[in-house]
Amino acid sequence: MIESVDLSTIDWSRAQFALTAIYHWLFVPLTLGLSFLIAIMETIYVKTGDPEWKRITKFWMTLFGINFAIGVATGIILEFQFGTNWSNYSWFVGDIFGAPLAIEGIMAFFLESTFIAVMFFGWNKVSKGFHLTSSWLTAIGANLSALWILVANAWMQYPAGMHFNPDTVRNEMVNFWEVLLSPVAVNKFLHTVSSGYVTGAIFVIGISAWFLLKKRELLMAQRSILVASIFGLITSLFLAFTGDGSAYQVAQKQPMKLAAMEGLYKGEKGVGLVAMGILTPGKKAGDGKDAFLVKIEIPKLLSVLGYRNTDAYVPGVEDLIQGGFKPEFSPRPAQESAIAISVEEKINKGRTAVTALGIYKEAKAVDDKAKSDSALKVMKENFPYFGYAYLNKPASAIPNVPVTFYSFHIMVALGVFFILLFIAVLYALKKKVLEKQRWLLWLSVWTIPLVYLASQTGWIVAEMGRQPWVIQDLMPTMAAISKIDASSVVITFFLFAAVFTALLIAEIMIMKRQISIGPKEGGTK
Amino acid sequence: MFENMSIETLQSYWYIIVSLLGSVLVFLMFVQGGQTLIYTIGKNEEERKMLVNTLGRKWEFTFTTLVTFGGAFFASFPLFYSTSFGGAYWVWMAILFPFIIQAVAYEFRSKPNNFLGQKTYEWFLIINGLLGTVLIGAAVSTFFTGSEFSINKTSMINLTDPIISRWEGPANGLEAVLNWRNVALGLAVFFLARVLGTLYFLNTIADENIRKRSKKHLLINTIPFLIFFLSYVIALMVYPGFAVDPLSGTVFMEPYKYFHNLITMPGVLILFIIGVMLVLAGIALPLLGEGKRGSTGIWLAGPGTIFTVLALFLLAGFNNTAYYPSTYDLQSSLTIHNSSSSHYTLTAMSYVSIMVPFVVAYIWYAWKSINNKKIDAAEMKSESHTY
Numbered sequence: 001m002i003e004s005v006d007l008s009t010i011d012w013s014r015a016q017f018a019l020t021a022i023y024h025w026l027f028v029p030l031t032l033g034l035s036f037l038i039a040i041m042e043t044i045y046v047k048t049g050d051p052e053w054k055r056i057t058k059f060w061m062t063l064f065g066i067n068f069a070i071g072v073a074t075g076i077i078l079e080f081q082f083g084t085n086w087s088n089y090s091w092f093v094g095d096i097f098g099a100p101l102a103i104e105g106i107m108a109f110f111l112e113s114t115f116i117a118v119m120f121f122g123w124n125k126v127s128k129g130f131h132l133t134s135s136w137l138t139a140i141g142a143n144l145s146a147l148w149i150l151v152a153n154a155w156m157q158y159p160a161g162m163h164f165n166p167d168t169v170r171n172e173m174v175n176f177w178e179v180l181l182s183p184v185a186v187n188k189f190l191h192t193v194s195s196g197y198v199t200g201a202i203f204v205i206g207i208s209a210w211f212l213l214k215k216r217e218l219l220m221a222q223r224s225i226l227v228a229s230i231f232g233l234i235t236s237l238f239l240a241f242t243g244d245g246s247a248y249q250v251a252q253k254q255p256m257k258l259a260a261m262e263g264l265y266k267g268e269k270g271v272g273l274v275a276m277g278i279l280t281p282g283k284k285a286g287d288g289k290d291a292f293l294v295k296i297e298i299p300k301l302l303s304v305l306g307y308r309n310t311d312a313y314v315p316g317v318e319d320l321i322q323g324g325f326k327p328e329f330s331p332r333p334a335q336e337s338a339i340a341i342s343v344e345e346k347i348n349k350g351r352t353a354v355t356a357l358g359i360y361k362e363a364k365a366v367d368d369k370a371k372s373d374s375a376l377k378v379m380k381e382n383f384p385y386f387g388y389a390y391l392n393k394p395a396s397a398i399p400n401v402p403v404t405f406y407s408f409h410i411m412v413a414l415g416v417f418f419i420l421l422f423i424a425v426l427y428a429l430k431k432k433v434l435e436k437q438r439w440l441l442w443l444s445v446w447t448i449p450l451v452y453l454a455s456q457t458g459w460i461v462a463e464m465g466r467q468p469w470v471i472q473d474l475m476p477t478m479a480a481i482s483k484i485d486a487s488s489v490v491i492t493f494f495l496f497a498a499v500f501t502a503l504l505i506a507e508i509m510i511m512k513r514q515i516s517i518g519p520k521e522g523g524t525k
Numbered sequence: 526m527f528e529n530m531s532i533e534t535l536q537s538y539w540y541i542i543v544s545l546l547g548s549v550l551v552f553l554m555f556v557q558g559g560q561t562l563i564y565t566i567g568k569n570e571e572e573r574k575m576l577v578n579t580l581g582r583k584w585e586f587t588f589t590t591l592v593t594f595g596g597a598f599f600a601s602f603p604l605f606y607s608t609s610f611g612g613a614y615w616v617w618m619a620i621l622f623p624f625i626i627q628a629v630a631y632e633f634r635s636k637p638n639n640f641l642g643q644k645t646y647e648w649f650l651i652i653n654g655l656l657g658t659v660l661i662g663a664a665v666s667t668f669f670t671g672s673e674f675s676i677n678k679t680s681m682i683n684l685t686d687p688i689i690s691r692w693e694g695p696a697n698g699l700e701a702v703l704n705w706r707n708v709a710l711g712l713a714v715f716f717l718a719r720v721l722g723t724l725y726f727l728n729t730i731a732d733e734n735i736r737k738r739s740k741k742h743l744l745i746n747t748i749p750f751l752i753f754f755l756s757y758v759i760a761l762m763v764y765p766g767f768a769v770d771p772l773s774g775t776v777f778m779e780p781y782k783y784f785h786n787l788i789t790m791p792g793v794l795i796l797f798i799i800g801v802m803l804v805l806a807g808i809a810l811p812l813l814g815e816g817k818r819g820s821t822g823i824w825l826a827g828p829g830t831i832f833t834v835l836a837l838f839l840l841a842g843f844n845n846t847a848y849y850p851s852t853y854d855l856q857s858s859l860t861i862h863n864s865s866s867s868h869y870t871l872t873a874m875s876y877v878s879i880m881v882p883f884v885v886a887y888i889w890y891a892w893k894s895i896n897n898k899k900i901d902a903a904e905m906k907s908e909s910h911t912y
Binding site: 058069076103 | 627628633684686691866870880894897898
């Protein structure tokens, strides 16, 4: 009997990872953004000495603490899941992927957890200056931890700074700085943390708007809105800028993801960007159906976003499967011929690499140097397609187009909306009419769930859009999992789902109550 | 400076760092031990509030150490991470679950409208304290008793089944509790954590009733701790161990292996003896002395715990020993040489490790500035942020 991996183990492991990541990402963005807002507010308190600012700072800090704990709880599962559910992955790239995780612990988590204690318990125990420093260090610690995990994630999307060692059968790091400073990593970090800043800003504005609607805590609400909307406007513009940078990187390194984001099946020169559209249900690559039922397009914009050139050729899903076009950029310079090859050829090359690895190992075992050298040469030539070996058909290289397309468009539309909202709120504040614009206040309140939606859809684009790859071109999900029964993963999936959901309900209930209680005592110090 | 070191030196260096993190983790599990005593030592809400709050100011250190221990192990010995976590799936899940519920328990416990009720969150703390300590202790014990797994890196060339490590034990790791030695170390860690918990209460809480009960439970928990710990250590000395032939890398069973390790590495022996003495001295201090001296036991027993556990880790991995042995296939056993990261990665990570003393220094500074005054009932009423 030929043993093979259990396909349902792959699906359930993916589902469990997605569940954990989605829950984790419900809490982390707020931590990233609110920590800075709190530090800014406390800085104003220390500079002005106005006790009202202390009261404001402490109010947001209470909400921060409630949210923080549950981010930590989901984070630990995320980290250990690389081992428990993706053990083959952990070996295959652990030499590169493990380092950022360890650095995250040493550099960032301790910083965050040490100074968060001072932030909460130090008001009456340490000096004002030390307390303020602690608040800033907590924010920096939170953002530093985001840096390292995002470097790790970016590396999976664009593996850089490594080589494959056939003796240990794994990838090994050869250049730390290429891993850390890869353009994908830099961009991913900036885009992701700024989405957290926008989340923090909208959270503060939304809740403050609720106080204004209830005609409570007017001073606190107005001051909070002022800080948050300036912070939000600046960071949301930066978010749009880094979003553009993301698209540029994806066009170069993950053209299939870009095609899925845009529902582009047939490539052409000077492609427009779909502003809005409805995909044809059941559309498959190569079935000749029109991809869209309806769409509104901005001419040439996709070519500009992806390639900085109005007439650039953007390959579609079908082109990427069939090859035969001349790419504007090669994902791996000098490793790809001028004309793109088909996925079928990539699968063949991948299998050639894997077979050569086997021959190499056998020759090495019997000390046949000539044979092992020639096998190694073949393996190296074909290694860029190593992961394709495990795909059973070319269509396996296509991600879920509708999910990627809709997620991308929801994210972008909401991003634009947030910028407009910040401008509207700031304008109303300047004209001193914000309290009377009840529609704007209600809109601010209801934007809170939307910012979470935008954040989640962003990650769905990043992670669903790169399927089937765990590591782009080198390892598909199928080759990354652990050898465990699907039934075990099913049980833990539902356990996690139940626990996380219960904790989420608890968090929302507690948060709502704390908001309605409002800021407590006045600043006495 | 690190790039000129040999791979063997770097592997040893990282094994020491990971072991040190593991040892600090066991010390910091005074939080877990204390959590299991909140109903035993806290007889009313006011007392329990003091206990939970004094632990609540430290729980994140334990949690963060656990996460960093995992991350550092992953980065330096990825084959361990992949083999153990992916194979002993249920053990690790059973360890992680209690930590999820712990992380929210402090923050949510006393907040109004908290959905599950204060009692539930207190039980979350107790469950975490019980399972976290026993299972981590049992998992560490498998470093000496072995597990059932096999590794074949050439599986990668099998296109339909490329998974390199697989667990051959019947229950994905839970079978470890069928070995009495694993259970003994688990229980030793559990009672040690409770001992350290009582010492921590004595150090940080100014309340007569709590002090009296802490002392009583210090004694009560010391006895089973000593019984389980000593029987574990005696067994360790007389059972055979997993030796590695340094030339061929072949793993074989050697009688009295860990006893041999102890006498061939006198530094480890001294570390172990000093560690045990410090733990005993830390326990004796409050039982014999009153006042200020009686509350400083944690500062002896804490470092004592770190030294003792560090010595145990070094016994497991140094002196040509397989630190994560497989009883299913001896040659699949992990040694610090066959399971580590590359020279380059270990070098890069070593530069990061230079930061550790700074981290320890600011933790120390922040800890002192928060703990400079003992917790009492009055503070629980005046403090704006309590659990």
